[in-house]
Amino acid sequence: MTTPAATAVSEIELRFPGVDRDLAGTVTLPGGAGPFPAAVLVSGSGPVDRDSNAPRLAIDSTRQLAHALARAGIATLRYDKRGVGQSRLLRDGATEGRNGWMRVGLFDNADDVAAAFTALAARPDVRAGQLFLVGHSEGAILVTIAAARMADAATGPRPAAVVLLAGAARPGDAVLRRQAGMLAPTLPAPVRGLLKLLRTDLVRQVGRNHDKIRATSTDIARVGGARLNAKWFREYLGYDPRADLARLRIPVLAVTGSKDLQVDPADLAAIAEIVPGPVQTWLAPEVTHMLRTQPGPPSLRAYKEEVRRPVDPGLLDRVATWLTDQAPAS
Structure with missing residues (x-):
């Protein structure tokens, strides 16, 4: 308009x-x-x-x-x-x-x-x-x-x-779990094949990472090998x-x-x-x-x-x- x-x-x-x-x-x-x-x-x-x-x-x-x-x-x-x-x-x-x-x-x-x-x-x-x-x-x-x-x-x-x-x-944790489930089928075929070979459930892995993030207490933390804005994630997961x-x-x-x-x-x-x-x-x-x-x-x-x-x-x-x-x- x-x-x-x-x-x-x-x-x-x-x-x-x-x-x-x-x-x-x-x-x-x-x-x-x-x-x-x-x-x-x-x-x-x-x-x-x-x-x-x-x-x-x-x-x-x-x-x-x-x-x-x-x-x-x-x-x-x-x-x-x-x-x-x-x-x-x-x-x-x-x-x-x-x-x-x-x-x-x-x-x-x-x-x-x-x-x-x-x-x-x-x-x-x-x-x-x-x-x-x-x-x-x-x-x-x-x-x-x-x-x-x-x-x-x-x-x-x-x-x-x-x-x-x-x-x-x-809640934020439910949003991120759904995202993992929706994004998994759009990953490149080699990545999907590797996840299948390793018997890795992406949604379940995301949930495990959430538990690790909740256990942190610092603003920034390393989870699963990645450096994350942990304070933001803790607050978002629980909101x-x-x-x-x-x-x-x-x-x-x-x-x-x-x-x-x-x-x-x-x-x-x-x-x-x-x-x-x-x-x-x-x-x-x-x-x-x-x-x-x-x-x-x-x-x-x-x-x-x-x-x-x-x-x-x-x-x-x-x-x-x-x-x-x-x-x-x-």
Whole structure:
């Protein structure tokens, strides 16, 4: 959805520091005179920057979403995660070094969503009462946590609506076990053959690794020969989003692709049942976890090819139209 007065897009760099982090992001503004309705955009898991780009996979979804929303007259703030890009993780007053993101937990990330929301709400070019949260994958979990916390807060800004893109409605350990089961058939044939030869059940192995992670106590740990952000995994494995979804009495849009291997599209129905506020769900046809369409069978191996194409225009339009409906002109 594009409004004639909102075709020009401008961007402003923004920093919002805290005691244990110094976050950097980009405010994207529509053309014309503000104040504008506005949204914080939250990326998925891992070392992703404000555009949802990781070192080996340039997903670019939040940048494309920011520009689509700006063309629809909605301002946005997207930001680098702690220890990624220009954002810094601070420990004892000093900047954490390389791979600082690995020391950050799930609930630290949720704190940063709230900090970004507060920073956006303080700007004179955004419209109080028409502020939103939009999250993809882990970002959908984070905005659920943040929105539920803000709903219970005595003071401070609160979101008027939430968008969950590929948002799960089951505990983290169940999500990861399902992912293992869905991804196993898409592995290269030699890998599948080796697993069969070794009589290795991938889902069962993932469960064993979860037990090892739960037994750790440090921010970073080595499990199964791999160095992991153990704090994040411990918190994610034990987190059940259903309790926080049940606290959302504001409008919610939940969108998951029909070919999403990482989040069960059936969770859309669960979200609709759990959330007490007005809910709209959409099963995006042919769309994968990368928010792109995939004409063939979904496969993790196709991600690098998928991200060369733009985010599905229908998905961008659905989100922009729904948010515009939540922000009637004053």
